[in-house]
Amino acid sequence: MIDLKFMIHMKQIIILLVLMTQSVAAQNSGNKVSEAEQKHVDRNTNPQAILAELRADLSGLQAEFTQYELLENNQKSDINTGQVYMQSPAQFRWQYQQPVEQLIVxxxxxxxxxDEDLEQVTVKIQDNQLNPIYVIINDEMSQQHYELKHESHNDGTDWVSLTPKQPxxxxxxxxxxxxxxxxxxIKVENQFExxxxxxxxxxxxxxxxxxxLFQFVPPEGVDVIRAMNQNPTE
Known part of the structure; x- marks a missing residue:
């Protein structure tokens, strides 16, 4: 039961990092599109320009979220709600409130x-280099590892897809x-559709x-599980 629960959380963390890296980019991100260049770019068809505008002068975000799995019949399953806080370049606090309280920092x-109900804390090293999603904070590396495509523009909303070049x-x-x-x-599709x-x-x-806000100290008396034989940095 614990292993399955941890696997579900890891999938959620990977998805959260997509949002963080796309929305809260590092100030020194490479190959930025200049303001003058953007004037000559059709923003509605250029995903790099869209993401460059998204990143401009953005160091942190706070939002309410609704998370769910989208089924084949467009029905929503496993609906969760809560608050998320993110800070450049690699910090976030993801707080589930309904239907079950849970915290990821x-x-x-x-x-x-x-997981307060289980009186359990699982900790994993946050290794940016091992997760290809992190390279999205850098224009040069994102173009090296991902295929970016502008899918559509409708009612003021641009849809941009990112497909890993490597499986x-x-x-x-x-x-x-x-x-x-x-x-x-954000919609994230895995290899199982x-x-x-x-x-x-x-x-x-x-x-x-x-x-x-972006620090966590395990409460006294809870079990601390270190994922995959990793020792957290303390």
Whole structure:
């Protein structure tokens, strides 16, 4: 039971990192599109230009989220809601509130998954280099590892797809819905044709975060499980 639960959480973390890296990019990201160049680009058909505008002057995000699996008949399954906080370049706090409270915190070195009901914390090293999704924060590396394509523009929303150039066990294709220079929705399809959807509301750009928001200290008395024989950085 514990292993299955951990695997589900790992899939969720991978998806969250897509949002974080697309929406909260590093300030020194390579090959940025300049303002002058963007004037000569048809934004509605150029995914690089869309993502460049998305990243501009963005260091943090706060939003409400609804997460669910999209079934073949467009029915929603396993609906979860909560709050997410993200800070460049690699920190986030993903707080599930309904139907079950749960907390995932990435502090830049470790990812902590706290299940209060099980009195259990699972911790995994947050190794950017081992996860190809992290390269999306860099224009040059994203073009090296991903095929970017503008899929459509409808009612002010651009849909951009990202397909790994090399086979990926967790992610087959990612779709981003971008409007007003913010990610409003993410769809992630895995190799089993399963689709996970994240919808975001009440999005705040560059909010002031409280000190310690992206740190996690295991509560006294809970079991701490280190994933895959890893020792977390302390």
């Amino acid at each position: 990435a502090d830049g070195e470790n990812v902590w998954i706290y 990926n066990d967790e992610v087959k294709t990612v779709w981003l819905a971008v409007a007003d220079n913010l990610v409003k929705q 399963q689709t996970m959807v994240f919808e975001f509301n009440d999005i705040k750009r560059n909010p002031e975060f409280t000190e310690g």
